[in-house]
Amino acid sequence: xxxxxxxxxxxxxAAALVVDGVPVCAVQEERLSRHKNDASFPAAAIxxxxxxxxxxxxxxxxxxxxxxxxxxxxxxxxxxxxxxxRSWRSFPQAxxxxxxxxxxxxxxxxxxLGVPRxxxxxxxxxxxxxxxxxxxxxxxxxxxxxxxxxxxxxxLTVGHGERRAxxxxxxxxxxxxxxPHSLGMLYSTFTAYLGFAVxxxxxxxxxxxxxxxxTMVEQVRKLIRRTPDGAFALVPEYFEYHTTAAxxxxxxxxELFGPPRSSxxxxxxxxxxxxxxxxxxxxxxxxxxxxxxxxxxxxxxxTGLRDLCLGGGVALNGVANAxxxxxxxxxxxxVPPAPGDAGCALGxxxxxxxxxxxxxxxxxxxxxxxxxxxxxxxxxxxxxxDSQPVEDLAEPELLEHVAGELASGRIVGWMDGASEFxxxxxxxxxxxxxxxxxxxxxxxxxxxxxxxxxxxxxxxTTVEAAERYFELPPGGLRLAxxxxxxxxxxxxxxxxxxxxxxxxxxxxxxxxxxxxxxxxYSLLEAYGRRTGIPVLLNTSFxxxxxxxxxxxxxxxxxxxxxGIDMLVAGTAVVTKRASARPAPLEEEIACAQSAAASGxx
Amino acid sequence: xxxxxxxxVDRLLRPLHHWVWSDxxxxxxxxxxxxxxxGDGGRDILRAAELTPDPLLRRLYLAHAIDELHHADxxxxxxxxxxxxxSTRLSSLFNxxxxxxxxxxxxxxxxxxxxxxxLAFLHIAEKAAAGRFAxxxxxxxxxxxxQAIFEEILRDEVFHMNYTYTQLxxxxxASYRRHVWRARASRLWKRYLRFAAVLAGVFGSAMLxxxxxxxxxxxxxxxxRAEKREPAGWVxxxxxxxxxxxxxx
Numbered sequence: 145x146x147x148x149x150x151x152x153x154x155x156x157x158a159a160a161l162v163v164d165g166v167p168v169c170a171v172q173e174e175r176l177s178r179h180k181n182d183a184s185f186p187a188a189a190i191x192x193x194x195x196x197x198x199x200x201x202x203x204x205x206x207x208x209x210x211x212x213x214x215x216x217x218x219x220x221x222x223x224x225x226x227x228x229x230r231s232w233r234s235f236p237q238a239x240x241x242x243x244x245x246x247x248x249x250x251x252x253x254x255x256x257l258g259v260p261r262x263x264x265x266x267x268x269x270x271x272x273x274x275x276x277x278x279x280x281x282x283x284x285x286x287x288x289x290x291x292x293x294x295x296x297x298x299x300l301t302v303g304h305g306e307r308r309a310x311x312x313x314x315x316x317x318x319x320x321x322x323x324p325h326s327l328g329m330l331y332s333t334f335t336a337y338l339g340f341a342v343x344x345x346x347x348x349x350x351x352x353x354x355x356x357x358x359t360m361v362e363q364v365r366k367l368i369r370r371t372p373d374g375a376f377a378l379v380p381e382y383f384e385y386h387t388t389a390a391x392x393x394x395x396x397x398x399e400l401f402g403p404p405r406s407s408x409x410x411x412x413x414x415x416x417x418x419x420x421x422x423x424x425x426x427x428x429x430x431x432x433x434x435x436x437x438x439x440x441x442x443x444x445x446x447t448g449l450r451d452l453c454l455g456g457g458v459a460l461n462g463v464a465n466a467x468x469x470x471x472x473x474x475x476x477x478x479v480p481p482a483p484g485d486a487g488c489a490l491g492x493x494x495x496x497x498x499x500x501x502x503x504x505x506x507x508x509x510x511x512x513x514x515x516x517x518x519x520x521x522x523x524x525x526x527x528x529x530d531s532q533p534v535e536d537l538a539e540p541e542l543l544e545h546v547a548g549e550l551a552s553g554r555i556v557g558w559m560d561g562a563s564e565f566x567x568x569x570x571x572x573x574x575x576x577x578x579x580x581x582x583x584x585x586x587x588x589x590x591x592x593x594x595x596x597x598x599x600x601x602x603x604x605t606t607v608e609a610a611e612r613y614f615e616l617p618p619g620g621l622r623l624a625x626x627x628x629x630x631x632x633x634x635x636x637x638x639x640x641x642x643x644x645x646x647x648x649x650x651x652x653x654x655x656x657x658x659x660x661x662x663x664x665y666s667l668l669e670a671y672g673r674r675t676g677i678p679v680l681l682n683t684s685f686x687x688x689x690x691x692x693x694x695x696x697x698x699x700x701x702x703x704x705x706x707g708i709d710m711l712v713a714g715t716a717v718v719t720k721r722a723s724a725r726p727a728p729l730e731e732e733i734a735c736a737q738s739a740a741a742s743g744x745x
Numbered sequence: 746x747x748x749x750x751x752x753x754v755d756r757l758l759r760p761l762h763h764w765v766w767s768d769x770x771x772x773x774x775x776x777x778x779x780x781x782x783x784g785d786g787g788r789d790i791l792r793a794a795e796l797t798p799d800p801l802l803r804r805l806y807l808a809h810a811i812d813e814l815h816h817a818d819x820x821x822x823x824x825x826x827x828x829x830x831x832s833t834r835l836s837s838l839f840n841x842x843x844x845x846x847x848x849x850x851x852x853x854x855x856x857x858x859x860x861x862x863x864l865a866f867l868h869i870a871e872k873a874a875a876g877r878f879a880x881x882x883x884x885x886x887x888x889x890x891x892q893a894i895f896e897e898i899l900r901d902e903v904f905h906m907n908y909t910y911t912q913l914x915x916x917x918x919a920s921y922r923r924h925v926w927r928a929r930a931s932r933l934w935k936r937y938l939r940f941a942a943v944l945a946g947v948f949g950s951a952m953l954x955x956x957x958x959x960x961x962x963x964x965x966x967x968x969x970r971a972e973k974r975e976p977a978g979w980v981x982x983x984x985x986x987x988x989x990x991x992x993x994x
Binding site for chain 2: 178212222225232235316321322371
């Protein structure tokens, strides 16, 4: 069966194709449209998936959308009614947004792909999250916990998944917590309060939390109360996200925590105001962790299972994930590489395959590389046309060369094979650097990533070397496979791994298996032979505000306008020349300027 | 450097420009909006650099994109600096951007556009922006730092409008003037469409707001009553619900 999964219309739309029970490709629309967090209908992603699998739309057996759009509309309408008359400003916009496109998704899919309506299916949002987490995890029987801002009504669900002896697999979601009570929205509210972009910058709150002390935990607990059945409820007077789109926190919230931060003010941790914001981040992070650990622990006791699959945007919180692994009683915790809404495209397709159509379970390859492949020839051609020095190197020579450059402090753009599905760069679209000094970290922040100083960089190392440098609990290597956990750097290595050690001594580690990314693994080995430490700094290959690069030309244009020293795509290696603008361009500029001076235009 | 002081409409709007830039809040908001517009424009042109098959155009687009992204930084930094001088609450006065700036009213389509159409569009847009920025530069003479930014940007805009024109003439020597006129016409048409969309949006919002107060109150009362009956905490999920494959409910 050929099943296309689609997620769209909220944030980070994507398409994924499952053929005979196995994913063959998946890509986020933003990687193709080049608009970060592109939420539009993923026309380009669908087209690429079909092209990649050489399928015509008529060959699709099913197209599965990741949520029930009318149920979502019902929630939006109900919330507007419940907050009457305060919702008078947001009501017209919400209705226009929903009726303009979102509720007609069946028609949009049918007209775009030309498939009959009988082939269009829907899953619930959290069932798609659960499927993305469980059906991609190498576990026979696992508890499932999904948490995000909101789907249709659900914001958090618990259940379990099972691969049976008869070859069938199933997911059972037992119960849910409903909007407006949402851990994701609680965290997003603090994201907005701290002056960051909601649905985008939540990870900055996590990074900032390490600089603060959880001195406001009691205040945060006033916002969220635990219910007798072990769930939670948010206290509505502190929030406005359910009544207006303009602001997510209320005046009562501001009374409790003080004035919010303007997004234009830098966070200066030397000032009392900067420390207050950091303490605020640390406090909401602590409450989120405590709540998740408690709920996951209850789920473990209820199911008695050893494995947990986490899904939803909240599962991107690596600090919380590591605490769940350490404290909730599970032996293994699985987080897919794309736990957020983009991953729902894959989850919806897998859910339809296993549950709706009852097809036999198939093993899903345990890697994140489902996107378009990089073309080394494209990079070589563009660089040669720009008179940039290009080398085409054989594998061993290339690895030794790049390892040598990294060891001498160069920063390398690394593109290899198919791009990652999900928000993390896991070794195929990465910027790599030596992890040893804070100067490298500062240079990356200043000249390449153009981002806040408080945000940490992640390390990548081999699974064999990981425990030498990092304190991993049992099961930690699995959580580190897709960079889903934050773990302490061993104290004796912190000074040697200064660029990737956060202020609290932790790091969001990727522990790399040779089978998953063999070239990067070999590069780590080569780097280890030169320096004695097979660890590299690995950050996503993009500049702030832009999606991770996809094609070689996008990597090349990023390379040309920031401080990356060397770009590698497949076997092609481009080293930056000292001159920023090559001679022909200078001539062209002079020509245009002389035209301007003569008033030709 | 010779830059005409904007088009006829911009000259007519000069008192309005004065009104906008004379107020601190509006000035900051305008600079913030410029920062966003220039950043978006820079990313669009960057995309053009990635897609064009012409090596020289790729380099020029790249240089252009770098300039636009730099302008975005300049605007952002200046607005942040102004904000730091006063503890301004931006919501206090004026929430909309009253006047165009940069490529503010121009929808730039990159994917699938041939280079000649893109160059013609960029030429027209940059020329208009240069004219407008020249007016702004004169108006903000009480604020040397902001004036210096416009001065710097203006220099770049002149380069941009000239390279787009010379490159258009290079790649389409027989019909480059026609392309420029078509770009002007297309720009006017797009402005009309945008205006019509805004007008329709305003009309739609007004109708929906009217319905909100006329039709919603009864249902709102019912919804609030139902909400009170809802228990907090866990809600059981029925299997029938999550396994209805074709239902949007």
